[in-house]
Amino acid sequence: MAPIDSPRPGRRAAVIAGLRTPFVKAGTDFRDLSAIDLGALVVNELVARSGLPPSTFDSVIFGQVVPSKLVTLIGREMVLRSQLPRSVEAYTVARACATSLQAATSAADQVALGHSDCAIAGGAESISDAPIFASRRLAQKLVELSKARTLAQRLSVISSLKLADLRPEPPALVEPTTGLSMGQSAEQMAQKNGITRLAQDQLSVLSHQRAAAAWAAGKFDAEVMHVAVPPRFDRTSARDNIVRADTTLEALSALRPVFDRKYGTITAGNASPLTDGAAALIVMSEEKARALGLTPLGYIRAYAYAGLDPRDQLLQGPAYAAPIALDRAGLTLQDMDLVDMHEAFAAQVLSNLQAFASRTFAEKQLGRPAPLGEIDPARLNVNGGSIALGHPFGATGARMITQTLRELRRRQKQFALLTICAAGALGAAVVLERE
């Protein structure tokens, strides 16, 4: 292996360990748990399994995308609902689907600056517990009602309500700038880039086959905790329940498009499903790890976030962020032993791979003389991705870091690139290294 020559200023941030809950389809095993419950489960278990005294930890950085009702600071709740000392400082981060990558890179920055020696970074999501909002008019009327002094005033407010005002408003996965859902935006990308339904379904089959094979080989056993399922706690959720070992191209090609029913190509089979779950990492300074005699899983070598116009290709952020992260790492795509690209939709992965390899994209969009290059399929999402494993928005980044570093170790390899596309037309990329 090449000698490590860290390009990042400051101290090197080591990932000591990572853990996640099983990722389960929303409304199934975790339907009675909130994101905070799921986060607390994984943080407690991660700290316990580390064998480190809770006093080792000095900070928690945690995130979720869909907010929990009435709890705004999931980061601090992770401290208050765990065995960590109350003196551990904490904050919450949000970067849509890249939220727990943000938690990890923020922790790495705190370590680099010398502000933190040992942090927990992660995220959680419960789509099962998504808040349902009252309509704006109902909310206004409820405020008026609370101010009404007489029965007549109260009746007047109540009688001014229309039936339509009572309709609940679920949170929408809609991009405010365009009014399009993530699925509709991915559908547009498929059309613009000529991504066929067949190519999407082929990628999805591979995701399921590889995830199922990884489970069968025991690769995930040490990175996925077991969760007793409430309310009866009489059974355990021990594995992801979205992976289907028996997924076939024939079964996928029979599914009907969801976001454009007439001409579309995106189905429940080639999109990431709505998922509940949580994931967390221990991020420590290299010196502290050495002093404690710990062998890190690996290091965060470099990262980058990038934005583009949401009216362009909403989920193409990885193609913008990856070149910057690789430049910052002092490495090229060809140096990467593994690439893990978050699979929001197969169409989004294929569009990004196309952009990675396109000279026109490099010249016109990035102002670079040459494209990053093609990714060898044998190095890409080798243990499956979010289509098969599920995508609890706030937890996916931390899941990817643990999964990829453990695979690098298994293969005795050195470098990996992770990418995530996120709402708001953001892209995230992280370069990981082992020594």
Ligand SMILES: CC(C)(COP(=O)(O)OP(=O)(O)OC[C@H]1O[C@@H](n2cnc3c(N)ncnc32)[C@H](O)[C@@H]1OP(=O)(O)O)[C@@H](O)C(=O)NCCC(=O)NCCS
């Ligand atoms: C696409 C989406 C609408 C589908 O939701 P859903 O209809 O609840 O999906 P289901 O799991 O019920 O699957 C629908 C059908 O496809 C089938 N299916 C799904 N995956 C399959 C697979 N791998 N193999 C075979 N069949 C599959 C299901 O069995 C089901 O069949 P049925 O209707 O006969 O029961 C939902 O997952 C979604 O919104 N995903 C996108 C989330 C998103 O936007 N994320 C943001 C990314 S950044």
